[in-house]
Structure formats: structure tokens, C-alpha cells
Amino acid sequence: MSLDMIVNWMQATLRWSVPLILVSTGEVFAERSGVINMGIEGIMLSGALCGIAVSFFTGGVFMAVLVTMALGAMMGLAVAFLTVSRRTNQVVTGLMINMLAMGGTNLLFALLSESRRTRVATFPVLFPQSMHNIPIIGPILFKQPISTWVALILPILSGIVLYKTTWGLNVRAVGDNPQSAATVGLSVIKIKYQTVVLSGIFAALGGCVLTLGEVGYFASGGMTAGRGFIVLAAVVVGGWDPFKTALACLVFGAADAAQLRFQAMGSVIPYQFLQMLPYLVTVIALTIMVEHSRVPKTWGAAYDRRDV
Amino acid sequence: MKRNLSIIFVVFMVFALVMTGFASKGESDEKKSVAMILPGLKTDEAFNQYTYEGMLRAQKELGIETASREEVTQDEQLEVIRQFAQQGFGIIIGQGGQFGEALQTVAKEFPDQHFVFSVGTDTGGVPNLTAATVSYSHAGYLGGIMAAHTTKRNKVAMITGEWYDPHRQLEASFKAGVAAVNKDVEVTSVTIGSWSDVNKAREASLALIADGYDVLLPCLDAAFVGVLAAAEDSDNVFVVGSVVDMAQVAPDVTVGSVVFNWEELGYQEASGKLLDGKTHILGMAENGITPVTGKLLSAEGKAAVEEAIEALKAGKIDVAP
Numbered sequence: 295m296s297l298d299m300i301v302n303w304m305q306a307t308l309r310w311s312v313p314l315i316l317v318s319t320g321e322v323f324a325e326r327s328g329v330i331n332m333g334i335e336g337i338m339l340s341g342a343l344c345g346i347a348v349s350f351f352t353g354g355v356f357m358a359v360l361v362t363m364a365l366g367a368m369m370g371l372a373v374a375f376l377t378v379s380r381r382t383n384q385v386v387t388g389l390m391i392n393m394l395a396m397g398g399t400n401l402l403f404a405l406l407s408e409s410r411r412t413r414v415a416t417f418p419v420l421f422p423q424s425m426h427n428i429p430i431i432g433p434i435l436f437k438q439p440i441s442t443w444v445a446l447i448l449p450i451l452s453g454i455v456l457y458k459t460t461w462g463l464n465v466r467a468v469g470d471n472p473q474s475a476a477t478v479g480l481s482v483i484k485i486k487y488q489t490v491v492l493s494g495i496f497a498a499l500g501g502c503v504l505t506l507g508e509v510g511y512f513a514s515g516g517m518t519a520g521r522g523f524i525v526l527a528a529v530v531v532g533g534w535d536p537f538k539t540a541l542a543c544l545v546f547g548a549a550d551a552a553q554l555r556f557q558a559m560g561s562v563i564p565y566q567f568l569q570m571l572p573y574l575v576t577v578i579a580l581t582i583m584v585e586h587s588r589v590p591k592t593w594g595a596a597y598d599r600r601d602v
Numbered sequence: 603m604k605r606n607l608s609i610i611f612v613v614f615m616v617f618a619l620v621m622t623g624f625a626s627k628g629e630s631d632e633k634k635s636v637a638m639i640l641p642g643l644k645t646d647e648a649f650n651q652y653t654y655e656g657m658l659r660a661q662k663e664l665g666i667e668t669a670s671r672e673e674v675t676q677d678e679q680l681e682v683i684r685q686f687a688q689q690g691f692g693i694i695i696g697q698g699g700q701f702g703e704a705l706q707t708v709a710k711e712f713p714d715q716h717f718v719f720s721v722g723t724d725t726g727g728v729p730n731l732t733a734a735t736v737s738y739s740h741a742g743y744l745g746g747i748m749a750a751h752t753t754k755r756n757k758v759a760m761i762t763g764e765w766y767d768p769h770r771q772l773e774a775s776f777k778a779g780v781a782a783v784n785k786d787v788e789v790t791s792v793t794i795g796s797w798s799d800v801n802k803a804r805e806a807s808l809a810l811i812a813d814g815y816d817v818l819l820p821c822l823d824a825a826f827v828g829v830l831a832a833a834e835d836s837d838n839v840f841v842v843g844s845v846v847d848m849a850q851v852a853p854d855v856t857v858g859s860v861v862f863n864w865e866e867l868g869y870q871e872a873s874g875k876l877l878d879g880k881t882h883i884l885g886m887a888e889n890g891i892t893p894v895t896g897k898l899l900s901a902e903g904k905a906a907v908e909e910a911i912e913a914l915k916a917g918k919i920d921v922a923p
């Protein structure tokens with residue numbers, strides 16, 4: 295195994311993990327406030343198509359990001375309305391959003407048939423060409439699009455917000471004991487709305503990075519292929535901590551990038567086992583981490599202010 | 603309460619009317635009515651749409667009556683096929699490898715009507731069930747010829763979603779095609795576990811490219827654009843397309859494609875040419891595969907492809923049908 299191959303594998307790991315890290319950032323906040331936004335898979339898929347469509351029609355990547363964030367916020371708002379205000383089952387609501395997004399994106403993409411044949415503009419690379427050739431860190435870091443840098447800084451930022459700000463404290467209080475939080479005058483409903491909308495925005499953004507990161511194409515039939523569910527698992531593995539969750543996403547990405555390389559090398563291990571590898575790693579990590587992590591006390595439960 | 607009940611009753615009746623009405627057929631001759639059952643949307647710009655259009659061509663040319671149902675899921679299969687059979691359709695086509703067992707079951711119940719298992723090869727010995735598909739083997743062989751004439755580093759690879767029988771066939775004949783040109787070319791293959799995951803298709807391609815592979819043959823659904831993106835982002839990496847003409851999307855990296863003629867398959871099935879209870883594999887001679895080559899393929903490569911086409915038509919090449 296040469297150095298080139300390791301560098302290449304690390305590049306692939308980052309490409310794989312960046313969308314997952316973005317989506318997980320929002321999901322950590324939603325789950326910390328007690329709401330499991332299971333609809334992130336569908337919101338991600340919608341964000342992926344929205345990014346492609348806006349970039350295709352306007353040619354502007356920045357515009358695409360803004361519109362995608364607005365779409366994510368709206369879908370997050372829908373999830374919040376259903377699960378927080380109407381107190382619907384969070385799992386069922388999420389699945390409904392996912393099915394809706396699957397059918398909706400297939401339909402809309404069929405209408406956009408011109409964009410199927412066109413590769414749209416993707417995110418720019420921040421650093422100049424000369425820095426790409428610095429050994430090892432050049433190709434791994436400086437050659438990556440701007441979205442990678444956002445994803446690398448984001449877990450640190452969201453850690454600060456969650457643990458060092460009043461709002462972060464409020465979010466954690468609402469997730470652990472909403473009744474007490476309400477007693478001290480916090481608006482539990484409002485905070486839950488805020489976190490769920492946030493999870494929608496980041497899920498859409500993650501989907502947008504999937505298509506606009508480097509690929510520049512969309513494909514019907516659910517191109518997110520279960521990434522939203524992987525994020526849900528990563529949040530649990532990471533113990534609802536932004537930094538550890540990002541780490542879990544990186545491990546998953548590394549495992550998947552590795553298995554594709556094993557397959558390419560013509561390994562004797564059956565391909566089914568290699569395909570399973572990232573999921574196996576996730577399951578093992580889950581089993582080990584569950585011991586050490588602390589679940590938000592009202593995780594997945596509906597909040598009714600009349601309950602005492 | 604009563605009013606609610608009557609509303610429900612009316613809604614139910616309207617629903618029932620619509621359900622029976624949308625596929626009802628007249629009193630015409632049984633042989634001349636065809637029903638097609640599709641697993642996906644008939645506007646998907648892929649297999650579903652093109653086989654459906656083949657049936658429409660048969661309708662226009664031969665004046666047959668047609669009906670169809672889109673997005674039929676696994677659990678609805680029996681019900682939908684049976685419904686069409688009860689309505690008396692002469693030919694009922696299940697479009698896709700997943701319809702095999704349901705077609706066998708219903709074909710036994712309605713022995714006087716014909717059933718076609720499309721993109722399948724196994725009729726289970728039911729006399730009124732015919733299987734028909736395009737030749738993945740011929741496609742793979744021609745793809746192998748194109749790939750071997752393109753590679754500079756003598757490493758070519760195939761990328762697919764999952765290994766089903768047709769894909770194994772395509773792989774075997776791809777290897778045979780490559781070997782027919784140059785025995786020193788290495789061939790490998792990678793599965794991505796999905797047919798529509800564009801990012802994973804691109805990752806798999808980049809992994810292969812990093813390992814020195816410079817010609818890629820994707821055999822995927824919508825995810826193939828990921829392979830094209832990877833080739834476009836790398837230097838001197840080319841793609842041999844399968845299923846669709848990939849030069850339409852990425853002309854700068856596509857040397858040629860082996861196009862599956864789904865429209866022709868749908869046409870032949872609907873026209874009633876194939877109803878003998880056997881298995882039909884439409885290869886080069888039957889117009890099941892259309893090879894297209896572009897300016898990126900050398901003259902020598904083009905000549906080799908032409909030669910292979912003639913040999914396949916004449917049945918002179920030892921690959922599965």
C-alpha cells in the first residue's frame with residue numbers, strides 16, 4: 295500500500311463524510327431538544343434536486359445554496375408543525391416526508407429532462423492551484439471544495455453553541471426535562487421549532503453538497519440511498535455530541551471508501567461482505583458506544599404542556 | 603353519520619368505476635389486445651419508458667389495443683396481472699426480472715391467454731409463458747472490444763449495482779471481448795450496492811482510476827452519470843457506455859456505447875411475434891443491441907467492432923446468447 299493510495303483514500307473519506315457531517319449537525323440539535331427528525335433522508339434528497347435545479351437555471355451556486363436552505367427550512371417547519379404542535383409520531387412523520395420526497399423528486403426531475411444531460415456548476419475550490427501540490431495535505435485538504443471546509447469547522451462551532459451559549463443550554467434543558475424548562479419560563483415549543491427547522495436546513499444543505507460538491511448530476515430513484523438513516527445512526531453512535539457524531543460520519547466514510555478500494559483490487563473476500571463493512575462498523579460502534587452515551591431524556595417523546 | 607356513510611359509499615363507487623374503467627377493453631379479438639405491467643414510471647427516460655413506447659409502436663402499426671399500469675410493486679404483482687387476465691387481454695407482459703414468479707402463477711390459471719416475462723429467461727416450463735430479453739452477452743462482448751482498443755494502461759473495469767445473472771453474463775462476455783483483442787489487459791469489477799447512488803458510482807470510479815484503470819464500463823441505472831463525472835474529472839480516462847448512449851451526456855469521455863434496444867424488445871413482445879413458450883434473447887441478429895461508436899475510438903477499434911458485430915450475427919463467437 296503506497297502513500298498515494300492512502301492519500302487517495304483519505305480524500306475519498308472526506309468526500310464521503312462531508313454531506314453526512316452537515317446533515318448530522320442539524321440532527322444533533324433536533325434530537326437534543328427531544329425531536330427525532332426522521333425526515334432528513336427525504337429533505338436531503340429534496341435538497342440535492344433543488345441544488346441541481348437552481349444551479350442549472352441560474353448558473354449560480356451561491357443562489358442554489360440559499361434556495362436550498364429556504365426549502366430545507368420549510369420542510370423542517372412542516373416536520374416541526376406535525377411532530378411538535380400536532381404531536382404526531384416522529385417515526386411515522388419522518389417516513390411520510392421521505393416517501394413524499396422520493397415521489398416528488400422523481401416527478402419533478404422527469405419534468406426537468408434538459409438538466410439530465412447537463413453537468414451543472416459545482417462549488418468552487420478556495421485555495422489556489424499552487425497549494426494543491428503540497429505533499430499529502432495539499433490533495434487531502436486544499437484541493438477540496440469549500441463545502442469540505444465548512445463541514446470541518448461546523449462541528450467545532452456547533453459544539454460551542456450547544457455547550458457554551460444560553461440557547462444551547464436551553465436546547466439541552468428542553469430535551470431532558472421540558473416541564474422544568476417551561477417552569478423557568480422557556481418556550482419549549484419555540485425551541486423545538488427552532489432546532490427542527492435547523493435540522494431541515496442542514497439536511498437540505500447536505501443533500502445540496504451531494505450533488506453540487508463535485509458531482510454536478512442528479513439521478514432519480516433516490517440518489518441519497520439511505521444516507522439520512524446513516525446520519526441517524528451516527529448521531530446515536532456519537533452520543534448526541536456534535537464532534538463525536540462528525541467522527542462517526544468520518545469512520546463510516548472511511549469504511550465505505552476502503553471497501554470500494556478492496557473491491558477494485560480484486561480481493562478474495564466476497565463482495566457482499568465488503569459492501570456490508572461500513573454498516574458492520576456502525577453496528578459495532580453502536581454496541582460499544584451505547585454504554586457510554588447519555589440519551590436526551592425525552593428523546594422521541596411528544597411534549598404536551600398540560601402534562602405534569 | 604348517515605351522510606358521512608353515503609359520502610364514503612359514493613367515493614367508493616366512483617373509485618371502483620375508475621379502477622375497472624381505466625384498463626377495460628372492448629369486445630375485440632383476444633390476440634390483438636396487449637397489457638403491459640411496468641415496475642417504474644413510463645416517463646423515466648429508461649427501460650420502462652422505452653419498452654412502453656415499443657408497445658405503442660406496435661399499437662400504431664398493427665392496430666392492436668393496449669393497456670398499461672405503472673409503478674407496480676412486488677405485493678401488487680399478482681393482483682394486477684390477474685386483473686388484466688380476467689379482463690381478457692390476449693398478451694400480458696410483465697416488464698422486469700421481478701415478475702417471473704407472479705407471471706408463472708397467473709399463466710397457469712389462464713391457460714388460453716399468453717404471458718410474456720420480459721427481461722427474464724426462466725419460463726418455469728409453463729407453456730403459455732414466453733421469456734424475452736436483450737442479449738447482455740452480446741453487449742458485454744462488444745463493450746470489451748471497445749474497451750480493449752481504448753485502454754493505454756491495459757486495465758479496464760466494470761461498475762454495476764448488484765450481481766444478477768444478466769450482469770454476470772455481461773461481465774463474462776466483457777472479459778471475453780477484451781481478451782479477444784489483447785490477452786494482457788486486466789479486467790476487474792466493482793459493485794456499488796445501488797443503481798441510483800450517483801456519488802457512490804463516482805467514488806467507485808475514482809477508486810478504480812487511482813488504481814490505474816483507465817477505461818470504465820458502467821452497467822447501472824440513473825447512477826451512471828457518477829461514472830461519467832469521475833472520468834470527466836480525471837485525465838485520460840474513458841467510458842464505454844452500456845444500456846443507453848452515454849455520449850449524449852458526456853461526449854468528451856465516451857468512446858462508444860452498447861445500447862440496449864428496449865423499444866424493440868417492447869415492440870416484439872407486444873406484436874405477438876414471440877409467443878411460443880420459449881426463451882428469446884434478442885442479440886445482434888435480432889436487433890436487441892445497438893452498438894454506437896464515437897470519434898474517440900480509433901479506426902482500428904471501429905473496424906474490430908464492425909468485425910465482431912458480423913461474427914456475433916453469424917453466431918461465430920463463443921459467448922452465451
